[in-house]
Amino acid sequence: xxxxxxxFFLIAAAALLPFTATSLQIQQPDCTGRRIHIRxxxxxxxxxLLANCSAYPLFTDSFCPYTANHGLGLKTHNRxxxxxxxxxxxxxxxxxxxxxxxxxxxxxxxxxxxxFLPYYSALDALKYLYGPExxxxxxxxxxxxxxxxxxQPLLWSRWSGHDxxxxxxxxxxxxxxxxxxxxPIWGTSFLELPEFFNVTALTFESRPWxxxxxxxxxxxxxxxxxxxxxxxWAHRVRSSKRTNLALFAGGGGISASPNIRRSIRxxxxxxxxxxxxxxxxxxxxxxxxxxxxxxxxxxxxxxKPMLRSNFCFQPPGDTPTRRSTFDSILAGCIPVVFEDQSAxxxxxxxxxxxxxxxxxxxxPKEDVVYKGLxxxxxxxxxxxxxxxxxxxxxxxxxxRTIYRSxxxxxxxxxxxxxxxxxxxxxxxxxxxxxxxx
Numbered sequence: 001x002x003x004x005x006x007x008f009f010l011i012a013a014a015a016l017l018p019f020t021a022t023s024l025q026i027q028q029p030d031c032t033g034r035r036i037h038i039r040x041x042x043x044x045x046x047x048x049l050l051a052n053c054s055a056y057p058l059f060t061d062s063f064c065p066y067t068a069n070h071g072l073g074l075k076t077h078n079r080x081x082x083x084x085x086x087x088x089x090x091x092x093x094x095x096x097x098x099x100x101x102x103x104x105x106x107x108x109x110x111x112x113x114x115x116f117l118p119y120y121s122a123l124d125a126l127k128y129l130y131g132p133e134x135x136x137x138x139x140x141x142x143x144x145x146x147x148x149x150x151x152q153p154l155l156w157s158r159w160s161g162h163d164x165x166x167x168x169x170x171x172x173x174x175x176x177x178x179x180x181x182x183x184p185i186w187g188t189s190f191l192e193l194p195e196f197f198n199v200t201a202l203t204f205e206s207r208p209w210x211x212x213x214x215x216x217x218x219x220x221x222x223x224x225x226x227x228x229x230x231x232x233w234a235h236r237v238r239s240s241k242r243t244n245l246a247l248f249a250g251g252g253g254i255s256a257s258p259n260i261r262r263s264i265r266x267x268x269x270x271x272x273x274x275x276x277x278x279x280x281x282x283x284x285x286x287x288x289x290x291x292x293x294x295x296x297x298x299x300x301x302x303x304k305p306m307l308r309s310n311f312c313f314q315p316p317g318d319t320p321t322r323r324s325t326f327d328s329i330l331a332g333c334i335p336v337v338f339e340d341q342s343a344x345x346x347x348x349x350x351x352x353x354x355x356x357x358x359x360x361x362x363x364p365k366e367d368v369v370y371k372g373l374x375x376x377x378x379x380x381x382x383x384x385x386x387x388x389x390x391x392x393x394x395x396x397x398x399x400r401t402i403y404r405s406x407x408x409x410x411x412x413x414x415x416x417x418x419x420x421x422x423x424x425x426x427x428x429x430x431x432x433x434x435x436x437x
Contacts, residue, residue: 031103031104033113033427033431034104034113034427035104035105035106035111035112035113035114036099036102036104036105036106036112036113036114036115036116036423036427037105037106037107037108037109037112037114037115037116038099038100038105038115038116038118039109039115039116039117039118039148039155039164041117041118041119041144041147042147044143045118045119045120045124045144045147046092046093046096046118046119046120049120049123049124050067050093050120050123053067055126055131056126056127056130056131063087063089063090063123065085066085066086066087066089066090066297067090067093069084069405070093070094070097070406071086071090071091071092071093071094071095071096071097072084072086072090072094072223072405073085073086073087073090073221073297076221076298076299076300081224081225081229082222082223082224082225082229082233082405083221083222083223083299084221084223085221085297085298085299086219086220086221086223086297087296087297088169088204088218088219088323089122089123089169089170090169091122091167091169091204091218091219091403092118092119092120092121092122092123092167092168092169093120094219094403094406095167095202095419096118096120096167097406098403098406098419099116099118099423100406101406101407102423109152109155112163113163113427113430113431114163114164114165114426114427114430115155115163115164115165116164116165116166117144117148117164117165117166117199118166119144119166120169121140121141121166121167121168121169121175121190122168122169122170122174123169124140125137125140125170125174125175125188125190128140128184128188129174129186129187129188134184135183135184137177137184137187137188137189138177138179138181138184138188138189138192140175140188140189140190141188141189141190141193141195141196142193142195145193145195145196148161148164159198159434159437160198160437161195161196161197161198161199162198162199162430162433162434162437163430163434164198164199164200165199165200165201165202165426165430166199166200166201166202167201167202167203167216168190168201168202168203168213169203169204170203170204171203171204171205171319171321172191172201172203172204172205172206172207172212172213172215173187173205173207173319174186174187174188175187175188175189175190175191175192175201175203176189176191176192176207177189177192178192179192179193191212191213196212197211197212198433199212200212200213200214200426200429200430201213201214202214202215202216202422202426203215203216204216204218204321204323205319205320205321205346206346208341208345214349214422214425214426214429215321215346215347216347216349216350216418216422217326217347217350217401217402217403217418218321218322218323218325218326219323219326219402219403219418220299220323220326220327220330220401220402220403221299221303221327222299222330222402223402223403223404223405224402224404224405224408224412225404225405225407225408225409225412226408226409226411226412227409227411227412227414227415230399230404230412230415234395234398236307237307237330237331237332237395237398238332238391238395240307240308240332241308242308242309242310243281243282243283243308244281244282244283244284244285244286244305244308244309244310245281245283245284245285245309245310245311245376245379245380246268246284246285246286246309246310246311246312246313246336246375246376246379247285247286247287247288247305247306247309247311247312247313247333248261248264248265248268248285248286248287248288248312248313248315249287249288249290249295249301249302249305249306249312249324249327250288250290250313250315250317250322250324251289251290251291251292252291252317253265258369258370259369260315260316260338260365260368260369261315261317262369263368263369263375264313264315264368264375265287267285267374267375267376268284268285268286268287269287271284271285271376284376285376286305286308286309288301288302288305290302299327302324302327303327303330303331306327306328306331306332306333307331307332307333309333310333310334310379310387310391311333311334311335311336311361311379312324312327312328312331312333312334312335312336313336313375314328314335314336314337314338314342314343315338315365316338316339316341316342316365320339320341320342320346321341321342321343321346322342325337325342325343326401326402329359329394329397329398329401330398330401330402332391332394332395332398333394334359334360334361334387334390334391334394335359335360335361336360336361336362336363336375336379337360337361337362337363338362338363338364338365338368339364339365340362343356343360344356344360344362349421349422349425350397350400350401350418350421350422351397351400351401355393355397358389358390358393359390359393359394359396359397360390361378361379361382363375363378399415399416399417400416400417400418400421401418402417402418403417403418403419404417404419
């Protein structure tokens, strides 16, 4: 689907919001405390950004193909019903489309418990990160703030933005450049603007002091439209033959300086040449080289290897967390993390911290890089019964970490996905803040 068609749909759907929201409220009396008003924003904050998708050649040409299917991207093949070439940058569009289906929308902001800003902040940030305005990245967000203050000023001022939330489809670090940086180094200063200190931002990764932001899962390529397709995938994951002990799908690790990715690559290469447990595993460690983004929009490259592996390494890169963490959960491949910030302290809404040891393995990266701890020794010491138990826990949490397709069946909507959990907890967070205020 072209960007222009996507824009037309969003505009048409927004025009129907008053009728739809009112009808749904009548049918669903359980909307108390759950009513959300979608703020109408000028096209320059969303639709125009999609229309200009060819202006930033971040990938082979532009991000235009990934706007298809309302942010899901193009299907991986023509007959695919659940698999898409999803780009994380388009989560803002995907989330906006799902918000239009939210059962407790209200056209009346005065009765809303929260206000959603359909601002495609990550797309708008491209002009500051890669475009002509790189030296004025401290301005990111000021245009939006001026609009919110001038258009329906009472709506913004009644709670000073405490009841507003938005999605930012990049790690919070990319929006946290200090305003004092001159010249700018990397990122924009959106989250550093005092004007937005009270707004809840849903980001891919949060900073250790998440007053403003909360991390939500990266989107995978799997977006089922109905419950049978989700169940069929879960069955495939559960019955898959795990012929490899571990897998690393990623890039990096080729520099001479000590780092966890380098340690992983070296250990994988050495273990595969002298496999001491060949009767149990075909390979102790498989490496899928995803350098230069070759895996980014091609899930087949890494999903098949993940399905045949018991454990998937999730070392930090430029930021603590990787999208691959959620790909591995989708594949039933038990995540192996090397620092708490990688996921344990990030995704408390979707991956409860108290349950983290039940579906993942934690190995301190310092022990591996500087103390000589062998990752394979740690994994081989885990008994097979515990590995199976951990995989069942991974399968249990998997539906919570995926974003189902818009227009999905009633049966699937009965299961909470990443979107549902994000909205539910955002409402709780806003309610708590308003009570404090």
